[in-house]
Amino acid sequence: MQSVRVTEEMWHHLLSLREGMVRPRVLSPDADVSCLPLYGPIARRNGPFVMAQVGQSLDGRVATPMGDAQDVSGCDGIAHLHRCRALVDAVVIGVGTVVADDPSLSVRAVPGRSPVRVVVDCNGRMPHRAKMLNDDGTPVVVIQADDVPRRNARHELISLPRQADGGLASRDILAALAERDLTAILVEGGANTISRFIDAQLIDRLHVSVSPIIIGSGPAGIRLAPIDRLSEARRPEVQIYNIGSDIVFDCNLRVDIRRVAASPDCEDVLMADTA
Numbered sequence: 001m002q003s004v005r006v007t008e009e010m011w012h013h014l015l016s017l018r019e020g021m022v023r024p025r026v027l028s029p030d031a032d033v034s035c036l037p038l039y040g041p042i043a044r045r046n047g048p049f050v051m052a053q054v055g056q057s058l059d060g061r062v063a064t065p066m067g068d069a070q071d072v073s074g075c076d077g078i079a080h081l082h083r084c085r086a087l088v089d090a091v092v093i094g095v096g097t098v099v100a101d102d103p104s105l106s107v108r109a110v111p112g113r114s115p116v117r118v119v120v121d122c123n124g125r126m127p128h129r130a131k132m133l134n135d136d137g138t139p140v141v142v143i144q145a146d147d148v149p150r151r152n153a154r155h156e157l158i159s160l161p162r163q164a165d166g167g168l169a170s171r172d173i174l175a176a177l178a179e180r181d182l183t184a185i186l187v188e189g190g191a192n193t194i195s196r197f198i199d200a201q202l203i204d205r206l207h208v209s210v211s212p213i214i215i216g217s218g219p220a221g222i223r224l225a226p227i228d229r230l231s232e233a234r235r236p237e238v239q240i241y242n243i244g245s246d247i248v249f250d251c252n253l254r255v256d257i258r259r260v261a262a263s264p265d266c267e268d269v270l271m272a273d274t275a
């Protein structure tokens, strides 16, 4: 596990990478670069990049059964989330999170620009009084199915075709955002929204930020279709970072370690492990 420190110098370097500066800020020879592996892939603009972030307890919960989700992450987990927001173009959440938490999705815990806020609201139930619609912050984009009546709104409304399963295709959502030059995307929750993107294999990196609390019961941050055997579980390549109050599991969903390790020797080991 690597310990990560984000100095002011490194943070400004990351922000300059995010801005796609031809010459990013030059680092001093003794710069503490421990945060580069974690944040560099988000900040660099080498094409479209989609990440998801879950802040959860030791027992994998993101809220109490009553829906209290306020302080699941510790202070460094919150700073981590805000750094991720500051490094992307847009943050995407489902309307369920707006209804449950009424978040503002702005960058407050670190210096940086707030991303465009995107709400997937297939059936048009976004509350008019949602904080983000009334805070004069960064633009809000609401994405609905094209058979839902358009309301007069102060935010941009995107209509996408409803799919046979009744929902919207995650690929269509990303394409609509890319048309608006929003190509570095953070899918922030909740479980329903993140899981649809994972199912569609559209997430490059998944950050699971674990805070040392035990909630005991309550919803999880990811909810995929059930599997029968652990051999069917996804096994992404993972780097683990100690960020202070919380631990971040940085999962590269583009790499399945079983495929990487599919040499004859490794297959023998895997078969022995699962016997």
Ligand SMILES: NC(=O)c1ccc[n+]([C@@H]2O[C@H](COP(=O)([O-])OP(=O)(O)OC[C@H]3O[C@@H](n4cnc5c(N)ncnc54)[C@H](OP(=O)(O)O)[C@@H]3O)[C@@H](O)[C@H]2O)c1
Residues within 6 Å of the ligand: 053, 054, 055, 056, 062, 063, 067, 069, 072, 093, 094, 095, 096, 097, 098, 100, 101, 120, 121, 122, 123, 124, 125, 166, 167, 168, 169, 170, 188, 189, 190, 191, 192, 193, 194, 196, 219, 221
């Ligand atoms: N700790 C964390 O990291 C974190 C982050 C965010 C949220 N949360 C928690 O997560 C909970 C909410 O999660 P949730 O899973 O219930 O709701 P959610 O994912 O926020 O929203 C789900 C709803 O969004 C719409 N939606 C999203 N993607 C869609 C798609 N591709 N096609 C069609 N509709 C789509 C649907 O609305 P309709 O039902 O209207 O069709 C769906 O029911 C809250 O308790 C919140 O506190 C935790």
